Amino acid sequence: MNQIDGLIALGIVLIAAVMMAVFAFLAQRSPFHFRDIASFRQIRRAVSMVVEDGSRLHISLGRGSLLTPFGAVALAGLSMLRQLGETTSLSDRPPISTTGDPVINLLAQETLRTAQEAVDRDKAFDATQGRITGMTPFSYVAGAMPYIRDDQVSTNVLIGNYGVEVALLAEAAEREGAAVIAASDYLPAQAVLFVATPSPLIGEELFAAGAYQQAGNFHSASLRVQDIFRWVIIVAILIGILLKLVNLL
Amino acid sequence: MKRISSAAYAIIAISTGTLVLLGYFLPQVAPFQMILLDWAVILSGFAVFVGVGNLFSVHYTKIRTRSKGYLYSFATLISMLTILLLGFVGALGFSVFTEVENVLLNGIMIPVEISLMAVLAVTLVYSSIRLLRDRVNVKSIVFILTVLFILLGAASSPWINALPFLGNFRLIISQVFATGGARGILIGVALGALMTGLRIFFGADRPYGGK
Numbered sequence: 460m461n462q463i464d465g466l467i468a469l470g471i472v473l474i475a476a477v478m479m480a481v482f483a484f485l486a487q488r489s490p491f492h493f494r495d496i497a498s499f500r501q502i503r504r505a506v507s508m509v510v511e512d513g514s515r516l517h518i519s520l521g522r523g524s525l526l527t528p529f530g531a532v533a534l535a536g537l538s539m540l541r542q543l544g545e546t547t548s549l550s551d552r553p554p555i556s557t558t559g560d561p562v563i564n565l566l567a568q569e570t571l572r573t574a575q576e577a578v579d580r581d582k583a584f585d586a587t588q589g590r591i592t593g594m595t596p597f598s599y600v601a602g603a604m605p606y607i608r609d610d611q612v613s614t615n616v617l618i619g620n621y622g623v624e625v626a627l628l629a630e631a632a633e634r635e636g637a638a639v640i641a642a643s644d645y646l647p648a649q650a651v652l653f654v655a656t657p658s659p660l661i662g663e664e665l666f667a668a669g670a671y672q673q674a675g676n677f678h679s680a681s682l683r684v685q686d687i688f689r690w691v692i693i694v695a696i697l698i699g700i701l702l703k704l705v706n707l708l
Numbered sequence: 709m710k711r712i713s714s715a716a717y718a719i720i721a722i723s724t725g726t727l728v729l730l731g732y733f734l735p736q737v738a739p740f741q742m743i744l745l746d747w748a749v750i751l752s753g754f755a756v757f758v759g760v761g762n763l764f765s766v767h768y769t770k771i772r773t774r775s776k777g778y779l780y781s782f783a784t785l786i787s788m789l790t791i792l793l794l795g796f797v798g799a800l801g802f803s804v805f806t807e808v809e810n811v812l813l814n815g816i817m818i819p820v821e822i823s824l825m826a827v828l829a830v831t832l833v834y835s836s837i838r839l840l841r842d843r844v845n846v847k848s849i850v851f852i853l854t855v856l857f858i859l860l861g862a863a864s865s866p867w868i869n870a871l872p873f874l875g876n877f878r879l880i881i882s883q884v885f886a887t888g889g890a891r892g893i894l895i896g897v898a899l900g901a902l903m904t905g906l907r908i909f910f911g912a913d914r915p916y917g918g919k
Contacts, residue, residue: 469733476906483912526745526752531901534908537915561759562752566915573917587766591759597821609776623828630831644897646890653851655835657843662893666900669913677912681903688899 475684482680491670491679497658498640499671505614505638506546513551514613516543517606519628520567521619521643522559522599529620532644533563535666536618537570542672543616544574552611553585557592558619559599564591600624604631617641618665621648629655642668663689718911725909764788854881 482491509516520536523529540556547554553575556567568589575584592602607615608631615632617625621643629652632639641652642665652659660668663685669678702708724744731741767781775781791809798806836855839848861878907913 465733472729472902472906475902476909479903479906479910483910524752526748528901531904532897534904534913534915535900538904538907538913541913541915561755561762564759564762565755569917570915573914587762587769589762590766591762594756594759595821597824598817601820601824605777605780623832624824626831626835627824627828630835644901646893649893651832654832654839663896663900666897666904669907675912677907677910681907685896685899685903689896692895692899 475688478684478687479677479680482683483676486676486679486683491683493667493670493679493682496660496664496667496671498642498660498664499668501638501658502543502614502616502640502672505640506543508638509547509554509614510550512613514611515550515552516547516554517610517612517615518543518554518556518567519603519615519617519619520556520558520560520563521617521621521625522594522596523563523620523644524560525562529644532618532620532665533558533560535668537563537566538674538678539616539618539668539672540567541570541574542669542674544571545577548575548578553588555606555610555612556589557599557603557606558589559592559594559596561591561594563619564589596622596624600627603628607631607637608635612637614638615640617643618660618668620644623647623651626651626655714914714917717916718914721914721916722909722911725905729909760788857881 506516508514518536518540520533520540521529523531523533523536525533540554544554554571556564556571558564558567568586571588572584572586575582590606592606593599604627606612607628612632612635615628615637617628617639618641621628622645625641625643625648629639629641633655639656640658640660641656642660643649643652644665649659649661653661666685667682669675670682672678699708727737727740728744730737731744764785767785769775770778770781771785791812794805794809794812798809836852840852857874858878858881861874904913908915
C-alpha cells in the first residue's frame with residue numbers, strides 16, 4: 460500500500476467512524492427501520508421456540524481466525540451469539556457454540572458466560588458450552604454434526620467462515636428436523652447454502668444481524684452507514700462506466 | 709469491581725485496536741503494530757493448547773455422564789491421546805513413532821476427509837433436487853439452470869463442445885454475470901467487515917466480555 464492509498468483508506472475509516480457516531484446519536488432519538496429479511500424473522504421465531512420447548516440452541520461460528528481477514532465474520536457471529544445467548548440462557552438446556560478456531564472458542568466461552576450472567580448471576584457457567592470440534596474444514600464439520608444430533612438441538616445458527624463443507628452441517632440439521640439459519644462470507648459456501656437451507660443470509664446481510672436483533676444503537680447506525688457507503692460505491696461505478704463510454708477514462 | 713475490569717478490558721482493546729489500525733497507515737506506529745501482532749500470534753498458539761483441553765474436557769464429560777454417542781467420544785479421546793503420545797515420543801528422537809504417526813495421518817485422517825467430500829457431492833445433488841421440490845420460485849429455477857449450463861459447458865464431451873452457443877453462453881454467465889455478482893457481494897462483505905471492526909473500536913461489541 461503506497462502513501463496515497465493509505466491516506467485514502469484512513470480517510471474512509473475516519474469518515475465511517477464519524478458517520479457511525481452521528482447515526483448512533485440519531486438512532487437514540489428515533490430508531491431506524493430496515494427492510495424485512497426472512498432469515499432474521501425465522502431466527503426470532505426459532506429462538507422463542509427454544510425457550511418455550513426447553514430445547515437447545517446451537518450456534519456454529521465456523522473456522523475464521525482473528526489473525527486473518529476472515530476474523531470479521533467470526534466477530535459478527537460472536538455478536539449474534541451474545542444476543543441469542545442472552546435470550547436462550549434461561550432455557551432448560553443452555554445454548555452451545557462450536558468453532559474450529561481456538562481463539563474464537565475462548566471468545567465464545569466468554570461471550571456465553573457474559574450472556575448468562577446478564578440474566579442469571581447465581582447460575583454457574585459451564586465452560587463446555589463453548590466447544591472446539593476440529594481444526595480442519597471437514598474435521599470441524601464431522602465434530603460438530605454429533606452435537607446437532609445428540610444434544611436435543613432445535614435451532615442451528617451457522618454464522619462464520621465456512622467452505623462448501625457447511626452443506627453437511629445444514630443437511631445434518633435438516634435431517635433432525637431442526638431449524639437452520641446460515642451465513643458465510645465465502646462465495647462458494649453462500650451458493651451451497653442457497654441450495655441447502657430454506658433462507659440463507661447472502662453477502663453483507665450476515666453483518667446486519669445485530670441491527671435486526673435490536674443489539675443497540677451502534678448496530679443500527681453501522682448498518683445505516685454500510686447502506687450509504689454501498690450507494691456511494693454504486694454511484695461511483697456508474698460514473699466510471701459513463702466516463703469509460705465517452706472515452707474520458 | 710466487575711464494572712472496573714470491564715472498562716479496563718474495553719480500554720485495552722480499543723487502544724490496541726487503534727495502534728494496530730494506525731500501524732497500517734503511519735510508518736512511525738508500524739513497529740508497535742508488529743509487537744502487538746507478534747503477541748497475538750503467541751497467544752493464539754497458546755490458545756491451541758487450551759482448545760485441546762476443551763476438546764478433552766467436552767468428550768470426557770460425555771463419557772463420564774454416559775451421554776448419547778459417548779462411544780464416539782471414547783474413540784476421539786483414544787485417537788487424540790495416541791497421536792499426542794506418538795508425537796512426543798517421536799520428538800524425543802524415536803523416528804519410528806513419527807513414521808507411525810504419519811501412517812495414521814495419511815491412512816486414516818486424509819481418506820476420511822476425502823470420503824466426506826464424496827458425501828458432500830451426493831448431499832449437494834440431493835439438496836438441489838429438494839430445492840426444486842420445496843422452493844419452486846424464479847430464483848431457484850435460475851440457479852439450477854445456471855448450474856446445469858455451467859456443468860454442460862465444463863463437460864469434455866465433443867458433441868457438447870461443438871454447440872457454438874453453449875460455449876459463448878457459458879462465458880457470458882461465468883465472466884459477466886457471475887463475476888459482477890461476486891464483486892458486488894464481496895464489496896458488501898468488505899463494508900460489513902469494516903463496520904464490525906468499527907463497532908468493536910467504539911466498544912459497542914465486546915467479545916472479550918462485559919456489557
